[in-house]
Amino acid sequence: SFFLGSHVDRIDLTHYEKNLDKHIIYDPLDEFLMGAIAPDVDPYLRKGIEQILSASANLINIDLGSLTSMKGRSYGGIVAEFCPLNFTAQKTNPTDFPMFEDVVNDSNCGRGSKNIVRVDLKETVQLAREFDGYIAKNSDRISSHAPTILDLKGVVFHESQCGSSLATNLMMSLDPVKHRVYSQSELTKSAMKICDEGFTKCSVKAAGNLMKDIIYIMSRSNDPREENLFYTFHPESTRTMETFRAAFPTTPWIFLYREPIEAMVSQGKKPSFSMDPSRMVKAFFEKGGYNLDQITTREMLAAQLATFCLSAMRNFKDADGLGLAVKYSSDIVDDFIDTIFPKHFHTPVGRDGIKLILKASNEHSKSKDGLDPIPPKEERGNVYVSKSFRDAASDFLEKPYKMLEKSGYNVRNCRIFKPGGGVYLHCDGLIKEKDE
Numbered sequence: 001s002f003f004l005g006s007h008v009d010r011i012d013l014t015h016y017e018k019n020l021d022k023h024i025i026y027d028p029l030d031e032f033l034m035g036a037i038a039p040d041v042d043p044y045l046r047k048g049i050e051q052i053l054s055a056s057a058n059l060i061n062i063d064l065g066s067l068t069s070m071k072g073r074s075y076g077g078i079v080a081e082f083c084p085l086n087f088t089a090q091k092t093n094p095t096d097f098p099m100f101e102d103v104v105n106d107s108n109c110g111r112g113s114k115n116i117v118r119v120d121l122k123e124t125v126q127l128a129r130e131f132d133g134y135i136a137k138n139s140d141r142i143s144s145h146a147p148t149i150l151d152l153k154g155v156v157f158h159e160s161q162c163g164s165s166l167a168t169n170l171m172m173s174l175d176p177v178k179h180r181v182y183s184q185s186e187l188t189k190s191a192m193k194i195c196d197e198g199f200t201k202c203s204v205k206a207a208g209n210l211m212k213d214i215i216y217i218m219s220r221s222n223d224p225r226e227e228n229l230f231y232t233f234h235p236e237s238t239r240t241m242e243t244f245r246a247a248f249p250t251t252p253w254i255f256l257y258r259e260p261i262e263a264m265v266s267q268g269k270k271p272s273f274s275m276d277p278s279r280m281v282k283a284f285f286e287k288g289g290y291n292l293d294q295i296t297t298r299e300m301l302a303a304q305l306a307t308f309c310l311s312a313m314r315n316f317k318d319a320d321g322l323g324l325a326v327k328y329s330s331d332i333v334d335d336f337i338d339t340i341f342p343k344h345f346h347t348p349v350g351r352d353g354i355k356l357i358l359k360a361s362n363e364h365s366k367s368k369d370g371l372d373p374i375p376p377k378e379e380r381g382n383v384y385v386s387k388s389f390r391d392a393a394s395d396f397l398e399k400p401y402k403m404l405e406k407s408g409y410n411v412r413n414c415r416i417f418k419p420g421g422g423v424y425l426h427c428d429g430l431i432k433e434k435d436e
Helices: 013-018 028-036 043-053 088-092 100-106 121-137 164-173 186-192 204-218 235-247 260-267 279-288 297-318 332-344 350-365 387-406
Strands: 058-063 069-071 074-076 079-083 117-120 151-158 179-183 228-232 253-257 323-327 415-417 424-427
Touching: 028 043, 028 121, 043 079, 043 117, 043 121, 058 186, 058 204, 069 204, 074 204, 079 121, 088 100, 117 121, 121 204, 151 164, 151 235, 164 179, 164 228, 164 253, 164 332, 164 350, 186 204, 186 235, 204 228, 204 235, 235 253, 235 297, 253 297, 253 387, 260 297, 260 387, 279 297, 297 323, 297 387, 323 332, 323 387, 332 350, 332 424
Parallel strands: 151 228, 151 253, 179 228, 253 323
Antiparallel strands: 058 079, 069 074, 079 117, 415 424
């Protein structure tokens, strides 16, 4: 393990570039490092820097310890862990790797792995940006062995157990060669909630700058075939969605939800999020005049889900048409094919893409790994649900659900029209950018 910082002697690159032979084609990494770090730096330190800058080592975790600070618009003292990840297995069988941690563990990068490199996040991002800028500036004379920056096409927020794994699989399956997909990583979850709900511990801008750096470093790829990047966030990240929107104010996103009873039952005995009442959940009960000590487990579950939905509703309006509500139903695959990919994420589908998406959706429905199957129309309402479940759903979740259903930002309420050959998505009076 090592930390960038006092161990790295930074050298002014301006003088170095003036004395460089402009007629020789160099390896960009060796060339950059000759001017960026001292020649007598520890070999292990240099190797770690090389792995990170070449994008052969990927960000897998952040450590928010006692030195972490969030002041004004900035952050500091955050330790980042990098490790070489193998995305081949995920690209080949997306259904078997629904979570980012699945990719991490399959790459021998789990906790305690000797392949993990620890560095200061902020300085590492700064060094990576300088390296990427150096490559862009000298692209006419250096070799092509340099990282590419993937284009963040769209992200998924969700109510939990409502199609997030399916969405992840579809985003990867559409074009496994060109696409990279990160799903529900703990590091982005930690970054999204670093300021706490309501941003009582630090500013939205500080959290946004942290998220911007994290996604930047995760978007660097050493695979020249990759072009597009997609994210699926943890359900709890919906409550602090403003963090992502501050970092990427023009990136489109969707929020997945489902019918209240289905959402309640799918959580089972082990919800995929913390059941401890957060600041927002407590405020939800206080606003309704409820005594927190008398709330049942199922009522708590319904309220947790309700706050996800209400947070999404709040952000739909603020996001100025960049957000879409998408219901997890038997029509969800069609929604991705017809609208989400081509009109919202601006990612072409094509005939081959449709075949790959349909194949992925069929594999998802047949999965035996605990993935929630796509709700078939004919089975809706036929499953017995106890009165306590129905009462909790009715009391706390039904109203937010109806708000999502009626929202002008719901994919089912938006209109697609083609004036002059162009394709537009019209939601609640707002016209999306032309789909080229």
